[in-house]
Every structure is written in structure tokens, then in C-alpha cells.
Amino acid sequence: MTxxxxxxxxxxxxxAIYHLAQDGEREKIGTAAIAEWLAVSAxxxxxxxxxxxxxxxxxxxxxxxxxLTTAGERAALEVLRHHRLLETYLCTQLGVPWDQAHREAxxxxxxxxxxxxxxxxxxLGFPTSDPHGSPIPTKDGTIIAxxxxxxxxxxPGTTVTVTEVADEDAALLAYLADLGxxxxxxxxxxxxxxxxGPLHVRVGxxxxxxxxxxxxxxxxxxATTTTTTTxxxxxxx
Amino acid sequence: MTxxxxxxxxxxxxxAIYHLAQDGEREKIGTAAIAEWLAVSAxxxxxxxxxxxxxxxxxxxxxxxxxLTTAGERAALEVLRHHRLLETYLCTQLGVPWDQAHREAxxxxxxxxxxxxxxxxxxLGFPTSDPHGSPIPTKDGTIIAxxxxxxxxxxPGTTVTVTEVADEDAALLAYLADLGxxxxxxxxxxxxxxxxGPLHVRVGxxxxxxxxxxxxxxxxxxATTTTTTTxxxxxxx
DNA sequence: TTTACAATTTAGACGCGGCTAATTCGTGAT
DNA sequence: ATCACGAATTAGCCGCGTCTAAATTGTAAA
Numbered sequence: 001m002t003x004x005x006x007x008x009x010x011x012x013x014x015x016a017i018y019h020l021a022q023d024g025e026r027e028k029i030g031t032a033a034i035a036e037w038l039a040v041s042a043x044x045x046x047x048x049x050x051x052x053x054x055x056x057x058x059x060x061x062x063x064x065x066x067x068l069t070t071a072g073e074r075a076a077l078e079v080l081r082h083h084r085l086l087e088t089y090l091c092t093q094l095g096v097p098w099d100q101a102h103r104e105a106x107x108x109x110x111x112x113x114x115x116x117x118x119x120x121x122x123x124l125g126f127p128t129s130d131p132h133g134s135p136i137p138t139k140d141g142t143i144i145a146x147x148x149x150x151x152x153x154x155x156p157g158t159t160v161t162v163t164e165v166a167d168e169d170a171a172l173l174a175y176l177a178d179l180g181x182x183x184x185x186x187x188x189x190x191x192x193x194x195x196x197g198p199l200h201v202r203v204g205x206x207x208x209x210x211x212x213x214x215x216x217x218x219x220x221x222x223a224t225t226t227t228t229t230t231x232x233x234x235x236x237x
Numbered sequence: 238m239t240x241x242x243x244x245x246x247x248x249x250x251x252x253a254i255y256h257l258a259q260d261g262e263r264e265k266i267g268t269a270a271i272a273e274w275l276a277v278s279a280x281x282x283x284x285x286x287x288x289x290x291x292x293x294x295x296x297x298x299x300x301x302x303x304x305l306t307t308a309g310e311r312a313a314l315e316v317l318r319h320h321r322l323l324e325t326y327l328c329t330q331l332g333v334p335w336d337q338a339h340r341e342a343x344x345x346x347x348x349x350x351x352x353x354x355x356x357x358x359x360x361l362g363f364p365t366s367d368p369h370g371s372p373i374p375t376k377d378g379t380i381i382a383x384x385x386x387x388x389x390x391x392x393p394g395t396t397v398t399v400t401e402v403a404d405e406d407a408a409l410l411a412y413l414a415d416l417g418x419x420x421x422x423x424x425x426x427x428x429x430x431x432x433x434g435p436l437h438v439r440v441g442x443x444x445x446x447x448x449x450x451x452x453x454x455x456x457x458x459x460a461t462t463t464t465t466t467t468x469x470x471x472x473x474x
Numbered sequence: 475t476t477t478a479c480a481a482t483t484t485a486g487a488c489g490c491g492g493c494t495a496a497t498t499c500g501t502g503a504t
Numbered sequence: 505a506t507c508a509c510g511a512a513t514t515a516g517c518c519g520c521g522t523c524t525a526a527a528t529t530g531t532a533a534a
Binding site: 090110116 | 333
């Protein structure tokens with residue numbers, strides 16, 4: 001109810017922590033990871049973490065990492081909601097290219113009022129996910145995380161459906177769009193090269209070998225309940 | 238061509254100077270006027286003026302006032318273009334009320350990219366004025382200031398057309414909308430009270446007595462070339 | 475012409491968010 | 505059990521934009 005009056009910088013840090021927590025598995029997020037993500041020095045991160053800890057938005061365990069508190073996660077989700085509504089609006093209503101919308105939204109999200117947020121939501125028909133397939137948090141701070149895994153973790157031989165594509169890297173996004181790997185696309189995992197080699201997949205009738213950066217950016221779900229047996233079918237080409 | 242990299246604060250000051258120069262008649266704008274307009278101390282204004290003067294955006298004549306240079310005016314018009322395109326978009330495409338759009342645009346204008354500016358412009362069909370009747374500067378920094386005067390300066394007995402309504406005061410704007418004094422409305426000036434008394438006008442078949450703040454916020458043009466003779470017709474009620 | 479006052483500028487300080495350099499802490503290797 | 509090293513924190517600084525208090529200046533009145 002009370003306005004937290006979080007500054008733009010604070011919001012960026014909260015968003016970063018939320019993102020890193022989603023991305024990796026570990027709970028505690030290290031200072032270095034945040035620093036790298038935000039292109040900022042480690043000292044700046046520590047400084048901000050102490051500030052956010054005082055505000056009760058973050059639990060800071062010195063030398064061991066930080067994690068969002070309930071209030072912090074709520075604040076992060078509010079920013080994320082702004083971001084994804086904007087992204088959706090920019091793409092669908094103003095024709096901003098898929099791979100540019102993220103950067104635009106990053107700048108606009110901090111200037112979006114609650115009223116305008118509601119208007120965008122309504123104009124879009126209350127969407128539940130953005131153009132990249134990422135779920136849009138609801139107004140009350142709920143987010144439905146679809147049960148998806150990274151394509152990197154998909155079993156060879158299975159056919160999966162793309163649910164979500166990370167929107168941070170515009171070039172990667174453009175590449176994926178070119179391949180036809182957009183949310184909803186069906187991808188057949190053919191084989192995994194040895195020693196962290198490329199993942200061979202078939203999508204839209206064509207085969208590709210995808211590197212690690214790519215397969216970690218794409219989230220998929222085993223659509224047709226392929227009874228996740230360990231069938232190591234390796235049908236290349 | 239070169240990015241001036243003007244900060245948000247700098248843009249706000251440039252906008253303020255431009256506005257005050259338009260509003261009043263004098264060329265040189267005083268420190269106090271800027272300070273009041275931006276709700277900032279006079280010392281802060283002087284500080285910023287020196288900074289802007291160094292950047293060549295402002296001509297600072299110590300103790301005598303400042304005025305925008307060509308570069309400064311260009312920068313101000315760029316911000317103003319962002320502002321008015323946003324205002325127009327918010328009103329017509331998202332249904333934001335007339336009197337709220339200004340505040341929203343004030344926050345969004347600094348985060349609007351050139352690309353998005355172009356998309357808004359196109360989506361709106363390349364408008365030349367915003368919902369308040371204010372002209373929208375063109376991309377190349379041209380602005381067509383329509384030959385209008387303040388309603389306060391209109392001669393009693395004439396009938397004028399509202400061309401523009403200042404958008405800074407939401408409450409005033411709501412009041413004017415209620416009266417039907419929107420751009421395009423025809424207003425008959427009945428009489429002017431003595432000693433800066435209220436201006437009696439007829440609009441939409443009804444008569445009103447308007448205070449100074451109101452008549453200075455409304456710009457009008459003598460539409461039907463009413464041969465501006467000094468006919469002091471005083472027909473009240 | 476002098477003077478008083480209001481407007482303006484200067485001086486000095488603060489909070490924010492950032493940085494570099496130095497220090498402290500955890501932990502994996504010995 | 506120790507040690508070395510990388511990660512994290514602390515210390516101290518900077519620029520921006522703001523402020524209050526103390527000069528300074530322009531000008532209008534006497």
C-alpha cells in the first residue's frame with residue numbers, strides 16, 4: 001500500500017537479483033554476478049545491497065550473497081510487470097521489432113505510472129505473457145512460472161515446445177527469430193555433441209547445431225507429455 | 238548530428254527557459270522565474286545556467302538573465318516534440334484524460350528513443366498540434382507558432398477562436414474542459430471588469446466571468462478577421 | 475547622486491550512485 | 505591444520521543536482 005519510493009537504480013538492482021535468481025538454481029546471488037550483469041563495480045553492488053537491506057528489500061549475508069525478501073520480490077515483480085507490458089505493447093501496437101523492444105522497455109519502465117500501466121494492460125486485453133513468452137506478473141504480484149526447462153537440459157530424442165526466449169541479447173534474439181525459434185515453435189532435439197558440444201535440433205524442417213549460449217537462452221516444455229523416459233534416440237540428420 | 242547527451246535535469250531547464258520565453262514577452266529570462274517554475278532554489282538555477290552556458294546551450298548574462306542559444310532552442314524543441322507527441326498519443330490512443338496526459342508525458346519524454354518517437358508520429362498520422370492545441374515541433378526543429386494572443390488581451394466585443402490551452406495545470410485544464418473552452422471553441426468576449434477584474438465571456442451559449450489565471454492560460458485567434466477596432470462594447474449578462 | 479532593496483551569484487555542504495585501492499573473509503588445495 | 509587466492513567489503517574519492525547562508529550587483533527611489 002505504501003509507496004516504497006524505490007529509485008531507478010534500486011529497481012535495476014532488484015530486477016537484476018530477481019533475474020539471476022531465476023536464471024541459476026542457487027538461492028544466494030553473489031556480488032560479482034550482479035556487478036557483471038549491471039556492468040558496475042563490485043563495490044557499488046555491496047554499497048547498494050546494504051542500502052536495500054536497510055529498506056528490507058533484500059537479505060544480505062555478508063560474504064555469502066544476497067536474496068530478495070518478500071517485499072523485494074514484490075518490488076522486482078512490479079518493475080517486471082511494467083517491463084513486460086511495455087514490451088508487449090511496443091511489439092504489438094507500435095511495431096517495434098522483437099529484438100529492440102527490450103531496450104526500449106528498459107528505459108520506459110521506470111517512468112510508467114500505475115494508471116498508464118492499467119491502460120496498457122487493458123489495451124492489450126490483459127495478456128499473461130509477453131512476446132518472448134515470459135509470464136507477465138499480475139497486479140497483485142503473482143507470477144505463474146510455467147514448468148519449463150532450458151533447451152540445454154532437454155533430452156535428445158524428445159520433441160519440445162518453445163515457451164520462452166530470453167530477451168536480453170538483441171542479436172541472439174534476432175538469430176532465434178531467423179531460425180523460427182519463437183514461443184510456440186516445436187523443436188526436436190536430435191543429439192548432443194560430446195564435451196559440451198553443440199546441440200543438434202530440428203525446427204521448421206531444418207536442422208541446426210546450437211551452442212551453449214543459445215540453448216541456455218531458450219526455455220522449452222515437453223509438450224505432448226512425452227513420458228520422459230530416458231530414450232536416448234540419436235537420430236542425426 | 239552529434240548527440241548532445243543532455244541529462245534529464247538539463248532538458249528540464251531548457252524546457253523551462255523555452256516556456257518562459259514563449260509565455261512572457263521579454264527575451265532575457267530571470268533566475269527567479271526559472272527557479273519558481275521548476276520549484277528549485279535560485280542558487281541551483283545559477284549553477285545550471287553556468288553549466289548550460291559552457292555547453293553552448295544558453296547565453297548567460299550574469300545578473301541580467303539568460304536566453305537560449307540556437308543550439309539550446311533546438312534541444313528544447315526536441316524535448317517539446319517528445320512531450321507533445323506523447324501527450325497526443327496518450328490522449329487519443331490510450332484514453333488518458335486531457336488533464337493527466339501532461340504529467341505522464343513529463344516523465345516519459347526523457348525515456349523516449351528517436352525510433353519510438355518516429356513510430357508515435359506515424360501512428361498518429363504526423364500531427365501538427367497536440368490535444369491542447371500546442372504546435373508539435375517538426376523533427377528538424379521547426380515550430381509553427383500560430384498567430385495567437387492570450388484571451389486576456391482580447392478586445393471586448395470580439396469573437397475569437399480558442400487555439401491553445403496551457404497544459405501545465407491539471408485542475409485548470411479540467412475546469413476549462415468543463416466550460417467547453419477547448420481548442421476550436423468560439424468565445425465571445427463580452428466585457429472586462431475594472432481594475433484587473435474578471436473577463437466576461439460567452440461560450441457554448443453560456444456566460445462566465447474568468448479570472449486572470451484563466452485568461453492568461455487560454456490562447457485565442459481573431460478568427461473571422463474582426464477588424465480589431467477598439468469597440469468597447471460592454472454587454473454583460 | 476546616493477542608497478536601500480530585491481535579484482543574483484558565490485561559498486560550502488549533502489545525498490546518491492558510481493569508481494579505485496586497500497583490506498578482510500571463505501574456501502579449496504596442500 | 506594451514507595457506508593462498510579469489511570474492512566481498514571497507515575506505516575514500518568524484519560528479520551531479522540540490523540546498524542554505526553569505527556576498528555581490530542592478531536599479532529604483534530618495
